[in-house]
Every structure is written in C-alpha cells, then in structure tokens.
Amino acid sequence: MRIAIASDHAGFVQKDPLAEYLRSRGHEVIDMGPATDERCDYPDFADKVARAVARGDVERGVLICGTGLGIAMAADKVPGVRATPIQTVEFAQLAREHNDANVIGLSGRFVSLEDNEKILDAFLTTEFGGGRHTGRVEKIMREDDPGFAGVPADFGI
Numbered sequence: 001m002r003i004a005i006a007s008d009h010a011g012f013v014q015k016d017p018l019a020e021y022l023r024s025r026g027h028e029v030i031d032m033g034p035a036t037d038e039r040c041d042y043p044d045f046a047d048k049v050a051r052a053v054a055r056g057d058v059e060r061g062v063l064i065c066g067t068g069l070g071i072a073m074a075a076d077k078v079p080g081v082r083a084t085p086i087q088t089v090e091f092a093q094l095a096r097e098h099n100d101a102n103v104i105g106l107s108g109r110f111v112s113l114e115d116n117e118k119i120l121d122a123f124l125t126t127e128f129g130g131g132r133h134t135g136r137v138e139k140i141m142r143e144d145d146p147g148f149a150g151v152p153a154d155f156g157i
Contacts, residue, residue: 001124004049004058006032008042008071011064011108014116018062018106021117027124030058046074046083053102054080060124061103064116072105079143087111089122096126098133099140 003022007015012034019029032048034040042065049061061083065071068085075083083103086092087110095101104123106116128137 001060002028002030002058003060003062003124004030004032004052005062005064006045006049007034007064007108008045008066009034009037009039010066011042011068011071011106012037014064014106014108014113017113018064018116018120022062022120022124025121025124042071043074046071047078050075050078050081050083050103054078059102062106062120062123063103064106064108066107066109068105068107068111070105072103075103075105080141082137082140086119086123089115089118092119092122093126096123097129098136100128100133100137 005015005019019031022029033045046063049063052058053061061075063071063075068087072083072085075081081103082099082101083105084095084101085105086095087107092104106119
C-alpha cells in the first residue's frame with residue numbers, strides 16, 4: 001500500500017520509526033515532513049497528507065501530533081478525506097469498518113510507539129464493512145448539502 005506520513009514537532013519523535021515500521025511491513029511510504037523537530041504548525045503537514053489522499057496519490061495517510069486530535073481535524077477539512085484521531089486498536093478497526101477512514105491521527109505524546117504500531121496494523125488491515133455503513137459514509141462525504149447530513153442550514157442557530 002502507498003502511504004503518506006507527516007507530523008508536527010510533537011509527533012516528530014515517532015514519525016521516522018513509524019515510517020520504518022510501515023516499510024518493514026511492505027508498504028511504500030512517502031514522508032511529507034517535517035525534516036526536524038523544530039516547532040511547526042500541524043495544519044500545514046495535515047493538509048499535504050490529506051491532499052495526497054484526496055488526489056489518489058496515496059491510499060492512506062498517517063499523521064502524528066501530540067494528541068492526534070488537531071492534526072486529524074485539520075486533515076478532515078479536505079474534501080474526500082475521512083480523518084480521525086485514534087488511540088486504541090479497537091477504535092482503528094471501527095474507524096475503518098464503519099467509517100472507511102482513510103487518514104489517521106496518532107498521538108506521539110500519550111500513546112507509545114509500540115501501541116501506535118499495533119494501531120497502524122489495525123488501520124491498514126481492516127476493510128470497510130460496507131452494507132448499512134455505506135449510506136452513512138455517503139452522508140458524511142456530501143459536499144452539495146447546504147446543511148450537514150440533511151439538517152437544514154437554518155435550523156435555529
């Protein structure tokens with residue numbers, strides 16, 4: 001599988017070891033930065049990976065920041081991307097099976113490298129379940145709906 005990986009300064013310590021782990025599992029890994037652990041803004045790197053996934057240049061994206069939260073939120077803004085922060089193997093499996101997630105946000109500060117390797121294994125080997133989940137994913141991905149998933153834009157906020 002072709003995978004893009006990136007981090008911010010807080011996730012940098014795990015980026016290279018995770019990239020090597022993925023390569024050892026037979027994946028082609030595209031490192032989209034940063035090159036050092038100097039302070040940087042995670043949205044810049046999340047955007048690079050998300051756009052590569054959305055264009056189809058890679059099949060999946062792996063992002064690492066301190067928590068996995070902000071970097072996943074930034075990536076999820078790109079149309080065609082279903083990014084989610086994940087801290088457990090079970091959530092990685094469910095994100096793939098139920099939501100067809102294509103980008104994962106990992107925590108470089110609160111989750112060990114070994115646990116993140118297990119999370120990546122689940123993220124990369126679990127197939128989308130389809131069936132009843134297909135319509136839900138389609139609703140998530142709708143770009144033409146002025147509201148979200150059928151909720152009118154003027155529902156009272």
